[in-house]
Amino acid sequence: MADGDNALMQSARERAAATPLDQFHVADVSHFTTDTWAPWFERLRREDPVHYCANSEYGPYWSVTRFNDIVAVDSNHEAFSSSSERGGIAIQDNPTSFGSARARGGQPSQPTHSPCRKSRSAPPPPPG
Structure with a gap:
């Protein structure tokens, strides 16, 4: 990974850690276009595995981030x-x-x- 990529990922980790959970929006397209989505999902899995995002450009949505929860919802x-x-x-x-x-x-x-x-x-x- 290049130094610029490391800096970008470190910045994403810091933003994910500092963002209050009630403002978490894991579907923000910038997480995916910059390939920095992992820290956001890591925090949700750890702290809020079934997360409700009330405000986004797509409208409100739920994020289910742990395998057993995904299986429970899907079945x-x-x-x-x-x-x-x-x-x-x-x-x-x-x-x-x-x-x-x-x-x-x-x-x-x-x-x-x-x-x-x-x-x-x-x-x-x-x-x-």
Whole structure:
């Protein structure tokens, strides 16, 4: 890693450590365009693994940052929904302008999810 990259990462670590959790916005595009997202997620995993961001250019959103929590959310379709009517599963400008979750490549909630997954998981037809 070049010295400039080290300085950039150190600055990101300092900003992530100094930013109050109620102002944390891990989806800030600058974290990804500068490849400095890791310190922000490290702090959330450590201090606030299920984090609510009330203010962002995308609107409010939840960040779930620990594996077991992600599995719990992803497998409980009664309590958690990926329905676009409820906000969807992707941060984007306008969830309804991108079509259904299936068209976006997302995972729709049950009972729609299983048939969609089966249709994507099916082996290709034999040549001929």
